[in-house]
Amino acid sequence: MSHYTLIFQGTAFSSKNPKEINVLQEHLFCINDEGIIEKIVPPTDPEYEKILNTYEGTEAFHRLAEGQFLLPGFVDLHVHAPQWAQAGNALDVPLYDWLHTYTFPLEAKFSDLDFAKTVYEDAVSSMLANGTTTALYFATVHKDASILLAKICAEKGQRGLVGKVVMDDPEQNPSYYRDVDTKTALQDTEDFILAVKELNETTKQGVYPVVTPRFIPSCTDDALKGLGELAAKYDTHIQSHCSESDWEHGYVKERFGKNDAFALNDFGLLGDKSVMAHCNFLSNEDAELFAKTGTAIGHCPISNGYFANSVIPIARFLSRGVEIGLGSDISGGFSPSLFDNARQAVMSSRMLEDGVNTSLPAGERGVPHSRITMNEAFYLATAGGGESLSLPIGRLEEGYAWDVQVIDTMVPTAKLPIYDKNEPLEDRFQKIMYLARPENIREVWVQGEKVHMRQ
Structure with a gap:
């Protein structure tokens, strides 16, 4: 198994094409020391548990909290x-x-x-x-x-x-x-x-x-x-x-x-x-x-x-x-x-x-x-x-820069109206895009480096 500088576990939204989005539910995002997404692992992949067992509990591992989602920067x-x-x-x-x-x-x-x-x-x-x-x-x-x-x-x-x-x-x-x-x-x-x-x-x-x-x-x-x-x-x-x-x-x-x-x-x-x-x-x-x-x-x-x-x-x-x-x-x-x-x-x-x-x-x-x-x-x-x-940015895909926003939908001063745990993730994406404010942007990462964190 490769060595990764960062591992993020959580649900992300990224463009599949101009009209469709990819919903990457509870995936692992593996980032190398150059700040590039080297591997994206879905929960169904046999390697998923191996990576979790290796990195969970280390400084490299980041698990999104409940109500948090990843968007590309x-x-x-x-x-x-x-x-x-x-x-x-x-x-x-x-x-x-x-x-x-x-x-x-x-x-x-x-x-x-x-x-x-x-x-x-x-x-x-x-x-x-x-x-x-x-x-x-x-x-x-x-x-x-x-x-x-x-x-x-x-x-x-x-x-x-x-x-x-x-x-x-x-x-x-x-x-x-x-x-x-x-x-x-x-x-x-x-x-x-x-x-x-x-x-x-x-x-x-x-x-x-x-x-x-x-x-x-x-x-x-x-x-x-x-x-x-x-x-x-x-x-x-x-x-x-x-x-x-x-x-x-x-x-x-x-x-x-x-x-x-x-x-x-x-x-x-x-x-x-x-x-x-x-x-x-x-x-x-x-x-x-x-x-x-x-x-x-x-x-x-x-x-x-x-x-x-x-x-x-x-x-x-x-x-x-x-x-x-x-x-x-x-x-x-x-x-x-x-x-x-x-x-x-x-x-x-x-x-x-x-x-x-x-x-x-x-x-x-x-x-x-x-x-x-x-x-x-x-x-x-x-x-x-x-x-x-003409740069490899703007998507959460392998080979692209790890430029992301961590969106927190449960911030007390800017809580999004999400009440149904079974609400389709596509609907949550729409609510984020229409209702998110700067308070909801918990962290921002560029090329694998944290450049902003909201207290």
Whole structure:
């Protein structure tokens, strides 16, 4: 029998596919010293009792208490880390005012590393406390502060994918907050990539540099071209915003005579390590390009309700083979919880299918076949996010990282309404996904290391 660093015994839920979940009842999860699930053993396996007899009573053995369940750690595909300082503010103002009155002045403050450290440490800790084990972060234009965010992820045990933001176009960005010029933006990005790659060599769970044009309107053609070349040179992840709103989608079409997707592709910014946030206005042709290149959508359902001018047809894009995960979009979205965003994803999809304009007949009011289920939203928050990042995360399967949340349904201040001991486990899963709060997240583990425990 192999030697394992950790053994967990309990019931877990993981995605089988976008529409179905696996219920792993009272299984043993055997984790090696690299933090990888080496073996999963059901109670019917003859080896089950052998492993129990060997490990039960040792420090390596963890048995879930009654009412506790395992979920994969969440994968958040779109977080503006500096905006944690303004989460919940000014969501009632137009996007332009929100950016120029609140967001850009705040992000400009991250030239101060002491201020950046305070906000980033709290942001990463808050994400972990909400069950997010992997986060794809936008930082700011500041190279040193962006490297600092990666270091904080490494120290706190979160798998962080961090991007130094590029905003080099003097016509589209405020004078107090932008890159000095295109050459500096590209050099700072390359320096940032090299620094984070070096940091990754000593980080168990991994930290990764991400090439990050804020979005097409903030960047010159030369910057977009140079960023595509840097991503190819260093084989990095890429992130940006794409076809988010009427204004942004229209701006790109006027500038290039084509949609965002094809413009980004021309600059070498689409690929199997690319995640584009929002994407509400993708055409069928855009979606086919995403599927062909392996580009993923970071779906931000709460944020979209405030700033995207539409409801994205997630079901249609899934049916076309596009990789999709969930994003909180702090702080365009107010909540750091992917539980909240999964719930909103389901609600928004139903509103798209049923329609909202009651002056129209019911048959003309909505978009047919648009709704998604909570099983699908859970997939987006876990396995879909892992696939979008091309990393072995987001599933409780052999060969995947031991990134988990221990959910306690019996916390006195947040007890879930579970009274029937014979209630189907699938129903308990639904209650967890709809009702769980941060209080219910008892522990969080990343790559086999405990990174959060609620007292």
